Amino acid sequence: MPNLLEASLGVVNVGLAQFAQTILTEGGAAIQVDWQPPALGDRAAGMALARLTGDSRIEQANAEAFAAFLGTVPVLRGIGAAGGTLPGMGERMILHAGPPIEWSRMCGPMQGAIVGAILYEGWAKDAEQAHALAASGALAFEPCHHHAAVGPMAGVISPSMPVWIVEDAARGARAFSNFNEGLGKALRFGAYGPEVLQRLKWIERSLAPALGTALAQLGGLELKPLVAQALIMGDEVHNRNAAASALLLRRLAPALARTRLAHEELAQVLEFMAGNEHFFLNISMALCKLALDAAHGVAGSSMVSAMSRNGVEFGIRVSGLGERWFSAPAAAIDGLYFAGYGPGDAARDLGDSSITETAGLGGFSMAAAPAIVKFVGGTPEDATANSLRMRSITLGESDSFQLPALDFRGAPCGIDLRLVVDTGIEPVINTGIAHREAGVGQIGAGLTRAPLACFTQALCALDAELNRR
Amino acid sequence: MPTLLRIVHNTYRDSVSLMQLSARIAGLAGVRQASVVMATEGNLALLREAGLLEGEVQASPSDLLVLAQGDGEEAARAALDEAERGLAGGAAGGPRRAPQESAPRSIRMALQARPDANLALISTPGEYAAAEALKALRLGLNVMVFSDNVSVADEVLLKREAEARGLLVMGPDCGTSIIAGVPLGFANAVRRGPIGVVGASGTGLQQVTSLIDQAGLGVSHALGTGGRDLKADVGGATMLRAIDELAADPGTRVIVLVSKPPAAAVAERVLARANASGKPVIACFLGAAAADVERGGVRAAATLEQAAAMAVAAARGERYSAGITRLPQFTAPRLAPGQRYLRGLYSGGTFCYEATLLLSQTLEDVHSNTPVGGATALADVWHSRGHTLIDLGDDEFTRGRPHPMIDHRLRNERLVREAADAQVAVILLDVVLGYGAHPDPAAEMLPALRAARATAQRGEREIAFVGFVCGTERDPQGYERQSAALAQAGVILAGSNAQAARIAASIALHHAEPARS
Numbered sequence: 001m002p003n004l005l006e007a008s009l010g011v012v013n014v015g016l017a018q019f020a021q022t023i024l025t026e027g028g029a030a031i032q033v034d035w036q037p038p039a040l041g042d043r044a045a046g047m048a049l050a051r052l053t054g055d056s057r058i059e060q061a062n063a064e065a066f067a068a069f070l071g072t073v074p075v076l077r078g079i080g081a082a083g084g085t086l087p088g089m090g091e092r093m094i095l096h097a098g099p100p101i102e103w104s105r106m107c108g109p110m111q112g113a114i115v116g117a118i119l120y121e122g123w124a125k126d127a128e129q130a131h132a133l134a135a136s137g138a139l140a141f142e143p144c145h146h147h148a149a150v151g152p153m154a155g156v157i158s159p160s161m162p163v164w165i166v167e168d169a170a171r172g173a174r175a176f177s178n179f180n181e182g183l184g185k186a187l188r189f190g191a192y193g194p195e196v197l198q199r200l201k202w203i204e205r206s207l208a209p210a211l212g213t214a215l216a217q218l219g220g221l222e223l224k225p226l227v228a229q230a231l232i233m234g235d236e237v238h239n240r241n242a243a244a245s246a247l248l249l250r251r252l253a254p255a256l257a258r259t260r261l262a263h264e265e266l267a268q269v270l271e272f273m274a275g276n277e278h279f280f281l282n283i284s285m286a287l288c289k290l291a292l293d294a295a296h297g298v299a300g301s302s303m304v305s306a307m308s309r310n311g312v313e314f315g316i317r318v319s320g321l322g323e324r325w326f327s328a329p330a331a332a333i334d335g336l337y338f339a340g341y342g343p344g345d346a347a348r349d350l351g352d353s354s355i356t357e358t359a360g361l362g363g364f365s366m367a368a369a370p371a372i373v374k375f376v377g378g379t380p381e382d383a384t385a386n387s388l389r390m391r392s393i394t395l396g397e398s399d400s401f402q403l404p405a406l407d408f409r410g411a412p413c414g415i416d417l418r419l420v421v422d423t424g425i426e427p428v429i430n431t432g433i434a435h436r437e438a439g440v441g442q443i444g445a446g447l448t449r450a451p452l453a454c455f456t457q458a459l460c461a462l463d464a465e466l467n468r469r
Numbered sequence: 470m471p472t473l474l475r476i477v478h479n480t481y482r483d484s485v486s487l488m489q490l491s492a493r494i495a496g497l498a499g500v501r502q503a504s505v506v507m508a509t510e511g512n513l514a515l516l517r518e519a520g521l522l523e524g525e526v527q528a529s530p531s532d533l534l535v536l537a538q539g540d541g542e543e544a545a546r547a548a549l550d551e552a553e554r555g556l557a558g559g560a561a562g563g564p565r566r567a568p569q570e571s572a573p574r575s576i577r578m579a580l581q582a583r584p585d586a587n588l589a590l591i592s593t594p595g596e597y598a599a600a601e602a603l604k605a606l607r608l609g610l611n612v613m614v615f616s617d618n619v620s621v622a623d624e625v626l627l628k629r630e631a632e633a634r635g636l637l638v639m640g641p642d643c644g645t646s647i648i649a650g651v652p653l654g655f656a657n658a659v660r661r662g663p664i665g666v667v668g669a670s671g672t673g674l675q676q677v678t679s680l681i682d683q684a685g686l687g688v689s690h691a692l693g694t695g696g697r698d699l700k701a702d703v704g705g706a707t708m709l710r711a712i713d714e715l716a717a718d719p720g721t722r723v724i725v726l727v728s729k730p731p732a733a734a735v736a737e738r739v740l741a742r743a744n745a746s747g748k749p750v751i752a753c754f755l756g757a758a759a760a761d762v763e764r765g766g767v768r769a770a771a772t773l774e775q776a777a778a779m780a781v782a783a784a785r786g787e788r789y790s791a792g793i794t795r796l797p798q799f800t801a802p803r804l805a806p807g808q809r810y811l812r813g814l815y816s817g818g819t820f821c822y823e824a825t826l827l828l829s830q831t832l833e834d835v836h837s838n839t840p841v842g843g844a845t846a847l848a849d850v851w852h853s854r855g856h857t858l859i860d861l862g863d864d865e866f867t868r869g870r871p872h873p874m875i876d877h878r879l880r881n882e883r884l885v886r887e888a889a890d891a892q893v894a895v896i897l898l899d900v901v902l903g904y905g906a907h908p909d910p911a912a913e914m915l916p917a918l919r920a921a922r923a924t925a926q927r928g929e930r931e932i933a934f935v936g937f938v939c940g941t942e943r944d945p946q947g948y949e950r951q952s953a954a955l956a957q958a959g960v961i962l963a964g965s966n967a968q969a970a971r972i973a974a975s976i977a978l979h980h981a982e983p984a985r986s
Contacts, residue, residue, distance in 0.1 A: 003637075008585075019590055049600065049604070
């Protein structure tokens with residue numbers, strides 16, 4: 001770079017705006033920064049951020065992590081039982097959404113879902129017994145994320161439950177998610193009534209085998225083209241999966257028809273899929289998890305590899321910071337409610353589904369799905385503005401997922417935690433709202449943000465790691 | 470509480486639009502609950518659970534159901550009507566706005582918008598300034614830190630980082646720079662020319678660059694270093710780098726250095742580097758002996774004006790003979806024998822420093838809140854004694870107040886108070902123009918000057934006001950306009966700070982004309 005006095009002067013003005021005005025008045029070039037103290041004024045974190053800015057080790061690590069993220073070729077390979085399929089899944093283990101949390105601190109919907117899973121597994125006779133078992137310490141509760149899996153809302157997965165297997169055709173790695181049960185009373189909202197358990201058993205015994213056979217017949221289903229098409233059809237594949245679910249059904253229906261299922265059974269399978277616009281959500285989550293796991297574990301990388309909520313805390317993981325979680329209290333959600341419900345009924349932010357935003361879909365691809373913005377009284381312009389804003393905190397754009405409203409530019413993806421702390425722009429997340437009590441179900445949907453505090457903590461940890469402080 | 474229901478047949482709207490519409494009509498006056506939904510089995514069940522719907526409804530899933538519960542039937546009916554209007558009006562929502570191109574939120578974002586930017590100018594609160602400056606350096610930008618209250622440790626850190634990257638850090642607490650004619654911070658509109666200036670003091674740079682402009686020449690670049698750069702622990706890192714850059718700059722033929730005397734080891738390195746530049750260097754280390762400064766191509770200047778004059782002469786290939794400004798014609802007021810003292814009220818710290826140095830050579834009994842030379846410290850900075858020079862920009866006066874270059878109130882009050890002192894013969898004032906200074910200093914000062922004069926007259930005294938204007942004709946305030954207004958008000962105007970100090974001293978000593986140096 002030439003010396004200051006050799007080049008023509010261009011000024012980045014941080015602070016008093018009159019100085020930029022003076023420069024412009026005198027014929028110079030200046031751009032004003034809309035500045036606020038980074039990290040909410042935490043001076044130590046601000047200095048850590050400065051030390052990590054322009055660090056070539058981080059830039060290289062991020063380039064590597066981001067390339068691995070883009071390089072995955074996710075294929076819907078098949079279906080397996082969680083117990084025999086998920087790495088490290090124990091016999092008396094139940095997985096849940098978000099960062100680790102002990103039973104006593106879990107939110108209502110998560111406790112309800114665990115009670116449901118215990119009943120589903122036949123480990124207890126009734127809810128009361130299930131509650132006692134859960135509190136006894138005899139069961140292991142671990143995050144889905146620790147087992148290459150993700151689950152929406154409570155995210156509860158027990159050993160007998162079927163899981164989708166999404167495989168990276170490039171590297172052979174796998175990621176997993178449970179099945180979507182549809183709206184209303186469902187395990188993921190903490191409901192565990194007989195109809196919920198019956199449906200879960202039907203999913204295990206009828207739906208999963210049928211879909212498994214169909215997928216085997218198809219030889220797997222490549223997922224990126226399907227998601228790309230869904231984005232163009234108005235989904236952001238987190239809070240809106242209408243197109244993706246229809247596209248999936250279109251691909252699976254002929255194969256299902258060839259599985260020699262009895263007519264009525266086939267009809268039930270098709271009916272179930274057709275009746276659930278979020279059927280694709282869990283698959284979308286698994287393919288995002290696959291791509292982000294590929295980016296995880298690059299030493300020195302500041303790329304965020306997971307964002308998730310357990311209903312009490314919001315946690316993130318970072319590629320270069322190993323298995324640690326950086327957590328802050330989960331935020332309330334700004335949203336619209338179904339008739340009869342309001343903010344006072346809502347659980348705090350919950351679920352692994354923010355893995356979609358971590359991968360550049362969901363809230364980051366809001367420009368693709370203007371309908372979603374109406375959840376907070378916004379306009380299609382707001383949707384576009386949200387996607388544009390996320391460009392300021394991401395490493396790059398997706399080479400697979402284009403956003404028509406942004407002139408077919410790629411979805412902004414690869415959150416760099418340094419950029420979040422520097423700009424104060426928190427990742428936007430589209431999400432459903434669960435009732436705070438177990439079993440009531442979804443009561444609304446809206447927008448929320450990943451709390452800045454998670455990113456500030458992670459930043460300081462990365463600084464400690466790289467700069468040995 | 471009446472609940473009304475309306476069915477709109479064969480009308481589909483997506484659920485999000487309907488939730489939004491529901492929220493809108495539920496918010497109408499007198500409406501308790503309201504809901505607009507597609508009449509699916511699931512939705513009907515939800516409504517029943519919420520207590521909004523009883524009994525069977527003749528509707529199919531492709532029909533739309535509007536329900537409202539109101540304090541009265543009228544309110545409920547109004548809600549249904551509003552819902553229908555909302556349905557007819559397409560998507561529920563306010564007027565459209567265009568997506569906004571958002572302003573950059575960080576230095577990095579600004580760089581993405583302007584990849585050719587090469588300097589960050591930082592004036593955030595001091596506690597955040599070091600981090601912003603460090604980020605800017607690490608992103609490859611030169612930096613000017615206008616902010617003060619940055620620790621010496623952080624200053625050293627920044628300057629080491631800059632050195633390693635071959636970048637320049639001006640500041641912290643750098644009030645003034647001019648790069649290629651562009652004023653940064655508090656600076657004057659100075660024409661471009663062959664003289665490069667490096668200074669540890671903002672007002673020192675303003676005085677030297679303005680006088681060069683008044684002499685008809687111009688400035689290539691004026692680079693501030695911040696007030697602590699030449700202290701031992703910082704080691705003159707910025708001044709050394711600035712000298713190198715001016716040495717390499719083909720547009721710079723003469724270099725001027727302005728500072729208080731540096732720490733001895735630092736002075737040695739700075740002067741050696743200056744001498745190695747191969748260009749004529751004028752070093753104005755206010756208060757240093759010429760013998761300690763001059764070596765090789767480095768010449769010492771005793772005052773800011775002399776530095777400007779010597780630089781102009783060197784750039785013109787002439788021998789330095791005299792100052793730039795000529796002594797003004799003035800009539801000294803008739804003073805009573807007891808009027809013996811001078812009072813200087815400064816907004817520029819370096820002006821106060823330079824004047825105190827000069828006056829403590831010619832006057833006895835000189836006091837200051839920032840004493841230097843033969844002056845002694847004031848016990849109470851709010852009360853003058855003997856000859857007193859006050860830097861009103863010093864911390865004790867600016868706590869919770871704007872700087873006196875911007876806000877004249879404190880000086881105006883003090884001015885009237887000094888005039889009430891029967892021992893005061895002359896009041897000395899600086900008037901700083903340029904970007905960042907008050908838009909019309911003369912207009913701010915005139916009422917106080919009148920009041921001060923009236924106060925003296927009530928005591929049957931005359932009093933002299935001596936001042937100088939630091940600025941150029943192209944400054945927003947206009948040098949001539951400001952000077953004319955002050956002269957009209959009876960201020961004896963010198964061309965420079967040093968000259969103003971000498972005139973004031975001669976008046977205080979009841980001499981006919983000032984001594985020449």
